[in-house]
Amino acid sequence: MSFVSFRATFSRHDLVYIGILAALLFAILPLFLDIFRLNLVGKYLTYAFVALGLVLCWGYGGILSLGQGVFFGLGGYAMAMFLKLEASDPESTKIQSTPGIPDFMDWNQITELPWFWEPFYSLPFALLAIIIVPTLFAYIIGVAMFKRRVGGVYFAIITQAIASILTILIIGQQGYTGGVNGITDLRTLLGWDIRTDSAKYILYYLCCFLLLVCLVLAKLITKSKLGRLLVAMRDSEDRVRFSGYDVANFKIFVFCVGAAFAAIGGAMFTLQVGFMSPSFVGIVPSIEMVIFCAVGGRFSIYGAIYGTLVVNWAKTTFSESFPELWLFAMGALFIGVTMSFPRGLAGLYSSYVEPFILNRWKQLKSKQNLKVSAEQARV
Amino acid sequence: MSINLKRILSLFTAGASCDQSDRRLILSFYLSLWFLLSAAMVNASVNTTGLAVTDKEVTVGILHSVTGTMAISETGSVQAEKLAIKQINDMGGVLGRKIKYIQEDGASDWPTFAEKSKKLLVNDKVAAVFGCWTSASRKAVLPVFEQYNGMLYYPTFYEGLEQSPNVIYTGQEATQQILAGIDWVVKEKGAKKFYLLGSDYIWPRTSNKIARKHIEKLGLKVVGEEYYPLGHTQFNSVINKIKLRRPDVIYAIVVGGSNVAFYKQLKAAGIDPRKEKPLILTISVTEDEILGIGGENIEGAYAAMKYFQSLPNENNKRFVKAFKEMWGDDIVIGDVTQAAYLGPWLWKAAVEKAGSFDIDKVRAASPGIELHTAPEGYVKIHPNHHLWSKTRIGRALRNGQYELVYETKELMEPDPFPKGYQ
Numbered sequence: 184m185s186f187v188s189f190r191a192t193f194s195r196h197d198l199v200y201i202g203i204l205a206a207l208l209f210a211i212l213p214l215f216l217d218i219f220r221l222n223l224v225g226k227y228l229t230y231a232f233v234a235l236g237l238v239l240c241w242g243y244g245g246i247l248s249l250g251q252g253v254f255f256g257l258g259g260y261a262m263a264m265f266l267k268l269e270a271s272d273p274e275s276t277k278i279q280s281t282p283g284i285p286d287f288m289d290w291n292q293i294t295e296l297p298w299f300w301e302p303f304y305s306l307p308f309a310l311l312a313i314i315i316v317p318t319l320f321a322y323i324i325g326v327a328m329f330k331r332r333v334g335g336v337y338f339a340i341i342t343q344a345i346a347s348i349l350t351i352l353i354i355g356q357q358g359y360t361g362g363v364n365g366i367t368d369l370r371t372l373l374g375w376d377i378r379t380d381s382a383k384y385i386l387y388y389l390c391c392f393l394l395l396v397c398l399v400l401a402k403l404i405t406k407s408k409l410g411r412l413l414v415a416m417r418d419s420e421d422r423v424r425f426s427g428y429d430v431a432n433f434k435i436f437v438f439c440v441g442a443a444f445a446a447i448g449g450a451m452f453t454l455q456v457g458f459m460s461p462s463f464v465g466i467v468p469s470i471e472m473v474i475f476c477a478v479g480g481r482f483s484i485y486g487a488i489y490g491t492l493v494v495n496w497a498k499t500t501f502s503e504s505f506p507e508l509w510l511f512a513m514g515a516l517f518i519g520v521t522m523s524f525p526r527g528l529a530g531l532y533s534s535y536v537e538p539f540i541l542n543r544w545k546q547l548k549s550k551q552n553l554k555v556s557a558e559q560a561r562v
Numbered sequence: 563m564s565i566n567l568k569r570i571l572s573l574f575t576a577g578a579s580c581d582q583s584d585r586r587l588i589l590s591f592y593l594s595l596w597f598l599l600s601a602a603m604v605n606a607s608v609n610t611t612g613l614a615v616t617d618k619e620v621t622v623g624i625l626h627s628v629t630g631t632m633a634i635s636e637t638g639s640v641q642a643e644k645l646a647i648k649q650i651n652d653m654g655g656v657l658g659r660k661i662k663y664i665q666e667d668g669a670s671d672w673p674t675f676a677e678k679s680k681k682l683l684v685n686d687k688v689a690a691v692f693g694c695w696t697s698a699s700r701k702a703v704l705p706v707f708e709q710y711n712g713m714l715y716y717p718t719f720y721e722g723l724e725q726s727p728n729v730i731y732t733g734q735e736a737t738q739q740i741l742a743g744i745d746w747v748v749k750e751k752g753a754k755k756f757y758l759l760g761s762d763y764i765w766p767r768t769s770n771k772i773a774r775k776h777i778e779k780l781g782l783k784v785v786g787e788e789y790y791p792l793g794h795t796q797f798n799s800v801i802n803k804i805k806l807r808r809p810d811v812i813y814a815i816v817v818g819g820s821n822v823a824f825y826k827q828l829k830a831a832g833i834d835p836r837k838e839k840p841l842i843l844t845i846s847v848t849e850d851e852i853l854g855i856g857g858e859n860i861e862g863a864y865a866a867m868k869y870f871q872s873l874p875n876e877n878n879k880r881f882v883k884a885f886k887e888m889w890g891d892d893i894v895i896g897d898v899t900q901a902a903y904l905g906p907w908l909w910k911a912a913v914e915k916a917g918s919f920d921i922d923k924v925r926a927a928s929p930g931i932e933l934h935t936a937p938e939g940y941v942k943i944h945p946n947h948h949l950w951s952k953t954r955i956g957r958a959l960r961n962g963q964y965e966l967v968y969e970t971k972e973l974m975e976p977d978p979f980p981k982g983y984q
């Protein structure tokens with residue numbers, strides 16, 4: 184990627200939008216929400232990482248992945264494995280037939296820690312694994328698919344199949360993975376209790392910070408030459424290929440970035456919610472994440488974040504108020520948004536709200552200018 | 563009654579002279595003050611930890627899936643809990659307070675269960691939660707209940723290996739469902755060879771592990787053990803294996819929708835449960851599941867449970883009648899539904915014994931709580947938070963009910979960590 188200057192990457196608009204988002208996440212929400220609701224927002228934000236990756240892959244690159252849950256899950260599981268090992272010290276698991284191993288292994292008659300769990304005693308290894316394992320996996324999928332020019336619907340179906348396969352694998356190997364229950368009852372991170380309120384605040388801020396970092400990265404990518412190439416590829420892949428670019432490499436790259444974002448989200452999810460289960464890896468959650476992105480607007484990196492927040496907030500509110508009817512309300516929301524605003528909330532904003540604001544701004548300016556020129560005329 | 567506060571204040575401060583009406587005013591002031599204080603004190607003494615308890619009401623939570631794949635199973639539990647709460651309220655409530663419930667939907671999704679349980683405990687400050695169904699949902703909420711010190715009444719028969727101070731398990735743990743059932747087929751039906759079969763998750767696996775150990779202890783043989791993913795619908799290959807190995811008993815712990823395919827395919831392959839060659843013994847099919855399987859497909863199979871809708875005792879007749887009055891005549895009542903019905907009653911008894919809604923006091927009061935009015939008969943809470951209960955064997959009938967063929971004489975002691983079976 185060629186060097187891009189700060190001014191060229193971030194227009195004044197972008198700085199305003201990032202500022203508003205940061206103010207919302209760092210100041211407004213923590214001020215007005217109690218810790219329970221804030222923790223929920225923190226959970227929603229972990230999905231926003233995935234939605235952000237999808238904007239890059241799908242909105243910009245035209246690669247629709249229906250298997251982002253795989254990367255979210257891998258990241259989450261890597262974090263959960265570390266936390267679970269820390270929670271399974273011989274002292275607190277002395278009731279088991281084999282103390283010192285995670286409880287679900289003991290329930291499945293496993294008597295020693297499997298080799299691939301061993302390295303997860305180390306936090307640096309776990310942190311590296313959170314990023315590297317999903318990215319490497321995405322790279323392998325990417326090479327296998329894009330080098331053979333598999334794309335579009337076929338790619339979407341294959342990613343969906345991978346999500347399904349991984350779920351079956353996790354559920355089937357319950358002695359090693361915790362099965363349907365997942366890895367539960369995570370307590371501390373290097374002795375620091377992640378279940379206390381103060382820990383929740385810290386994890387929330389960490390999550391927001393990481394999200395903003397990813398957002399800036401995403402912005403850098405979209406504004407760079409690479410971003411323009413992605414859009415060109417999306418709209419006319421053959422022309423880009425004829426112009427001498429290796430299309431597959433760009434696709435692999437952006438798919439890997441999406442996977443890494445999702446993995447960070449997964450790890451933050453595990454930390455904030457306190458467990459990880461295969462219900463985040465499968466087809467349904469993966470499609471749900473695409474919906475977050477679609478509602479927010481798949482061409483807008485800000486839209487993805489607001490979309491995720493809005494959909495999840497709606498989900499929580501509807502299901503609290505109408506425990507038996509909320510799914511219909513959610514269905515109506517999705518149908519409504521995709522029918523009426525195919526570009527999502529971001530499209531709604533850019534076609535109605537933004538022109539209105541700009542108009543008012545111009546009017547204000549021209550009035551001022553008039554005043555100034557009138558004063559000048561008087562002078 | 564409105565009290566003229568200004569006048570009272572002036573009487574106190576300025577030492578204004580009292581006439582008759584003033585004296586009455588002061589008296590009424592003291593009286594109302596005394597009422598207020600005593601009410602506050604009564605409330606404080608039954609509720610020292612800030613739960614959602616007022617003088618007239620106590621709030622509890624109901625947390626089951628009413629949407630998603632588990633809704634079909636969990637609906638019965640929700641109905642049973644609402645019925646129990648209604649009956650308790652009609653009798654005057656708990657410690658003179660009516661029970662108000664807040665219902666949340668776990669949506670068949672384990673993290674949602676965790677989120678909603680946290681909401682019930684932290685936001686709504688409920689005095690107890692009746693809920694969860696699958697082990698996965700219980701495992702998801704367990705850390706929440708332990709962290710915020712809530713009380714969960716969990717209705718499902720389950721794999722054991724757990725004993726939380728924050729849960730009362732009103733269903734059977736594995737040994738209560740398995741041991742007596744196997745003893746019965748061995749003694750009464752002369753079974754020698756068993757084929758173990760189940761859905762692939764912790765409950766069937768742990769249950770089959772206990773069953774296998776027990777069978778081997780009796781000196782008998784397990785000729786096959788297999789697991790299929792939840793929702794699996796192709797059982798032809800295992801049916802062929804069963805035919806090949808000729809077990810005396812198919813011990814089936816198939817769960818949910820897979821049951822429909824399993825029993826239909828068994829019958830289509832010529833294994834008729836009525837012939838008892840091999841005999842089918844299940845611990846996962848209640849009356850609720852038979853609705854989906856169809857009575858004609860499973861007629862003749864045996865189930866080991868603690869409750870059947872057809873139990874002939876008076877408690878149960880009253881319970882079934884009340885249930886049908888509230889929820890309609892077509893409804894069937896399975897084992898878990900009855901266990902869910904016990905939850906609010908056991909909680910009420912514990913609260914009244916403790917004289918307080920405080921979680922710690924309710925926990926301390928719980929062991930030893932008895933319920934003579936339980937539809938399954940008499941139950942009692944063990945110090946390990948599980949219930950003493952009988953094991954019963956029922957034979958499936960064409961109309962979707964079970965007829966009782968055997969029950970243990972004594973209550974079975976709950977043993978969530980069975981020695982020699984792990």
